[in-house]
Amino acid sequence: MQRRSILRAGAALAGAALAAPVIGQAKWPSREITLINPNAPGASTDLTARMLAVALEKRLNATVIVKNVVGGAGALGPSTLAAAAPDGHTMGLVAISSHIAVPNMMDVKYKPWEAFDVIGQVAALRYGIGVGADSPIKTLQDLIAESKKRTVTYASNNVTNVVAMYQLAKLTGGSFRWVRFSGGVESVTAAIGGHVDAVIQTIAEMRPQMEPGKLRFLAAAALERWPGYPEVKTLREHGYDAVSHGPFGYAFPAGVDKGILKTMEAALADCMKDKTVTDGIEKLGIMAIHRDGASYTAYLKEIEGQLLPILRETGMVKKPA
Known part of the structure; x- marks a missing residue:
């Protein structure tokens, strides 16, 4: 009986060892983890990444450094992530831009559905349309009316953001032209300064200028009204079926050890159970x-089916080589 008890105890210990997370092993993480963010410092995704980095550090017992890799019209970040060594020490943001917009609009060296081991989604951006406080455009109806007289320009930094504007143009027959900027803050500044007629960006980039009255909020381009601005209707509530989707999350480059991937996925899930983390994200105006x-991969696939026709209709899909 004693020998059987010893054998059962040994088996239990062996099972526990197999179930132990990779983070308990010396091989990973063996150095700091880099989290690549393709947007500029201060952007919604940047602020979220820094929040998650702190939360992950506590769970992985490793330093997590956010690295802003901006450029290439949004292609540099995911391209850098895809080319990184799959050793579990580099992760980065993956979203509509990395998987759908960028690879369909320009030549990149990675295949989006093969290049990444997706860890999970953490948030969804809320978009909105605004104009400078000095603009003669006071309402969404004014904006649409103006677009039927002339080409209305609007600023943004990413094709993901502007989907609702393309849909709005198609639904109203108005003429809108996207002026691309390097970052969301720059886009908002351009609208305030009158360099463009309007801007479509996220709460994090627009709210700092809305609160002091420098930017006028015309409509939410999200599925629901913005928190803190319950009086401002969505485009759908105005009668226009136009929405800019903004999910984002994180991935490793493809080929990471399955144990590391599983452990990181569990760590991220645990972070998202932490009310401090989720409340912090919500305070940024992000869901x-x-x-x-x-x-998350399946959800991005679903969005691809909705977005590709828009890219094709607007002539934004790259021509075959």
Whole structure:
């Protein structure tokens, strides 16, 4: 009986060792982890990344450094991530831009559905349309009316953001032209300064200028009204079926050890159960939404089916080589 007890205890210990997370092993993480963010410092995704980096550090017992890799019209960040060594020490943001917009609009060296081991989704951006406080455009109806007289220019930094504007143009027959800027803050500044007629960006980039009255909020380009601005209707509530989707999450480059991937996926999921983290994300005006790697990948696939026709209709899909 004693020998059987010893054998059972040994088996239990062996099972526990197999179930132990990779973070308990000396091989990973063996140095700091770099989290690549393709947007400029201060952007919604940057602020979220820094929040998650702190939360992950506590769970992985490793330093997590956010690295802003901006450029290439949004292509440099995911391209850098895809080319990184799959050793679990480099992760980065993946979203509509990395998987759908960038690879369909320009030549990149990675295949989006093969280049990444997706860890999970953490949030969804809320977009809105605004104009400078000195603009003669006071309402969404004014903006649309003006677009039927002349070409109305609007600023943004990413094709993901501007989907609602393309939909709005198609639905109204108005003439709108996107003026691309390097970052969201620059886009908002351009609208305030009158360099463009309007801007479509996220709460994090627009709210700092809305609160002091420098930017006028015309409509939410999200599925629901913005928190803190319950009086401002969505485009859909105005009668226009136009929405800019903004999910984002994180991934490793493809080929990471399955144990490391599983451990990081569990660590991220645990972060998203932390009310301090989710409340912090919501305070940025972002929806805190968690999906595991498989579910997030499937969701991006679903959005691809909606977005590709718009890219084709607007002539934004790259021509075949």
